[in-house]
Each structure stands twice: as structure tokens, then as C-alpha cells.
Amino acid sequence: MKNKSRLFQYFCGFSAVCLTLLVSSPLALLAFYDSKSVVPVAGASVYQDSPSPKTMYTLPDTIADAYYMNENPENPPLSVKPVYDVFTVQERQTKGLSLELPKVSPYYASKVVCLTFDDGPDPENTPVVLDILKSHGIKATFFVVGTQIEKHPDVLRRVYQEGHAIGNHSYNHVYRELYQSANTYVSQLRRTDDIIKKVIGVRPRISRAPGGSAGSFTKEYWETLSKLGYVEVGWNVSSGDASNAKAGRIFNNIVTQMDNKNLWSHTIVLMHDGSGHGETVRALPDIIKYYKDRQFEFRVINLETPPAW
Structure with missing residues (x-):
């Protein structure tokens, strides 16, 4: 009888451990999830962190080594790269997007x-x-x-x-x-x-x-x-x-x-x-x-x- 009681106690303890793992596993997954690790897909609207219009941008289907102007008013600074616009004048006007160019300083060097x-x-x-x-x-x-x-x-x-x-x-x-x-x-x-x-x-x-x-x-x-x-x-x-x-x-x-x-x-x-x-x-x-x-x-x-x- 004592052996049966001890076996029952072991069984209950094991069940409690399993239940704890099942409940905590989603939390463990969330702890390792990085919401910023989503890779942008060319040709699609991409949202970083939250789907607010401020962070939305569109990329062309074929991407070269260039700087792309899009919906995002907070684009990264310009560089030595060519500059292209994802939208035509008509498309910008239709979407209510600005035609204004970013404010940048002219680049001068010795040569x-x-x-x-x-x-x-x-x-x-x-x-x-x-x-x-x-x-x-x-x-x-x-x-x-x-x-x-x-x-x-x-x-x-x-x-x-x-x-x-x-x-x-x-x-x-x-x-x-x-x-x-x-x-x-x-x-x-x-x-x-x-x-x-x-x-x-x-x-x-x-x-x-x-x-x-x-x-x-x-x-x-x-x-x-x-x-x-x-x-x-x-x-x-x-x-x-x-x-x-x-x-x-x-x-x-x-x-x-x-x-x-x-x-x-x-x-x-x-x-x-x-x-x-x-x-x-x-x-x-x-x-x-x-x-x-x-x-x-x-x-x-x-x-x-x-x-x-």
C-alpha cells in the first residue's frame, strides 16, 4: 500500500512539472522573439514595429545599389548612391505624398x-x-x-x-x-x-x-x-x-x-x-x-x- 501511495505521489509531481512547462512555453518563446527581425520584401509595403503610416515604405521589385524615395518622411540620410523615386509625379499627387526633396548639404571635397x-x-x-x-x-x-x-x-x-x-x-x-x-x-x-x-x-x-x-x-x-x-x-x-x-x-x-x-x-x-x-x-x-x-x-x-x- 505504501508503494502505491509513493507511486501516486511521483505521478502527481511529474504531472505538475509537465503542466508548468506547457503553460510557460509561450512566454519562453516570446522572450526570444525579436519583432524587428522581419526582413523587408521587395515590391511590398513594409511595417517596422507597428503598422503606422509614419514608418511605411515601398520598395521596387528590382533593387540596385541606390537610395529610394518612398512614403516614409524619415528616410535614412543620403549617401554616394544614385537616387530614385518609387513613385512618379502623378502617383505622388494621387496618394497625397510630398513632391518636396529632402534637405541635404552639397558635397564638396578637394578633388x-x-x-x-x-x-x-x-x-x-x-x-x-x-x-x-x-x-x-x-x-x-x-x-x-x-x-x-x-x-x-x-x-x-x-x-x-x-x-x-x-x-x-x-x-x-x-x-x-x-x-x-x-x-x-x-x-x-x-x-x-x-x-x-x-x-x-x-x-x-x-x-x-x-x-x-x-x-x-x-x-x-x-x-x-x-x-x-x-x-x-x-x-x-x-x-x-x-x-x-x-x-x-x-x-x-x-x-x-x-x-x-x-x-x-x-x-x-x-x-x-x-x-x-x-x-x-x-x-x-x-x-x-x-x-x-x-x-x-x-x-x-x-x-x-x-x-x-
Whole structure:
């Protein structure tokens, strides 16, 4: 009888231990759960800690090494990366999101250079330019034309995926249509934004006027661009490759202008990778070597880039 009583006591004790483990196990799991360990998924709205509109942000389906503007007004600070917007102007207006750009300080250093290429993407020149840039481990900025993107979307996709910056260079580059008014100019930018976003999932906030803003822009142009959140990007060193100059002449044009050391802190070089600019491609290795030999820092155009002048 004593043995049965002792066995009953053991059984009750064991049951009590099991019951305690069952009750406490959810608490133990919660103790090791980290609510911040959720990994964001591309192409979806993501919530950190709590689903409040303040912390919500959207990412594109295909992510490159870039900074993305989205719904979140508390994005991390900008860096050396290209800047893209997840939303077009129309989408921001429809969603009631701000078109205002983040307040950032311009980046100056003792020696900085931004290599820029206009009028692409081109199926012959742009891939070779990309190969050269990749072999030297540097990034550049490509101001692209809408009609060219429609013909060669894969080339634009490569520019994006390899971490270069992309800027808007109008839809058709036809001056008589482009510069009728501020509205016609912006209309071409917005049309090209839509085309770019269809190809890479985002659109740029930087733009460059074909032929430059001087002589084409009035006060109304600048006000309209500012209102819609575009950053117009000029240049302060021209390669002169819009002419029939050969590679040697293109290189010398750049070197001569670099005598002005006031430009060294924010050099922006204008080149072209569009059709007919094979001499620019041939000059590019020497141009890169010139800046590398002088320990220049290569950067892309973004919101931290100072005005050219």
C-alpha cells in the first residue's frame, strides 16, 4: 500500500512539472522573439514595429545599389548612391505624398569628378562605356532620352543594375517641341519618367535639359521644376564631343578646362554615349586615367551634387 501511495505521489509531481512547462512555453518563446527581425520584401509595403503610416515604405521589385524615395518622411540620410523615386509625379499627387526633396548639404571635397553621358541608351556605345567603367570600378551618370529607352530597354536596365545613376533627358530631344513652354518641357520629363519606371521600376529625380538650360529656360521653367521636385543638372567641363572631334581632341578639351582648379571640388564632365559618339568611347580610358592619376574621387550625380556653377 505504501508503494502505491509513493507511486501516486511521483505521478502527481511529474504531472505538475509537465503542466508548468506547457503553460510557460509561450512566454519562453516570446522572450526570444525579436519583432524587428522581419526582413523587408521587395515590391511590398513594409511595417517596422507597428503598422503606422509614419514608418511605411515601398520598395521596387528590382533593387540596385541606390537610395529610394518612398512614403516614409524619415528616410535614412543620403549617401554616394544614385537616387530614385518609387513613385512618379502623378502617383505622388494621387496618394497625397510630398513632391518636396529632402534637405541635404552639397558635397564638396578637394578633388571630385562626376562623369556624365547624354543621349543614350545606345545599343553600340553604351554597353562599351559600361564595360570600361566596370573594368575601372567606377560609376557614372547617364541622362537618357525616352525614345531611345523605348528602342533599347535592356541597355537601360543594365545601366541601372550595375549601380550607375540615371537622369531624365526629355522624351524626344527635339528643341522646337521641347521648349515651346515650361509645360511642354515638363510634359516630356513626365512621359520619360513613365517609360523609365516601366523598365526599371523607379524613376529619377534628376534631369538635364538638352542643350543646357541657358538660353532655353525662363523663370517659369525653374519654378515648375522646383514645384514638381526635379533637380536640373548642368556641367562645368565639356568634352566638346558634340562636334566631329576625334578622341585625342576630346581628351585635350577636358584637360585644358581642368586648369581651372576652382572646378576640382565639384567637376561635372559632359560627354555623350548616343549614336555617332564612338570617339568619346575611345577617349574614355584616357579620361578616366587622367582623373585617377590625380587621385580624384569618382561620384554619381545625386541630391548631394553641388550646382555646376
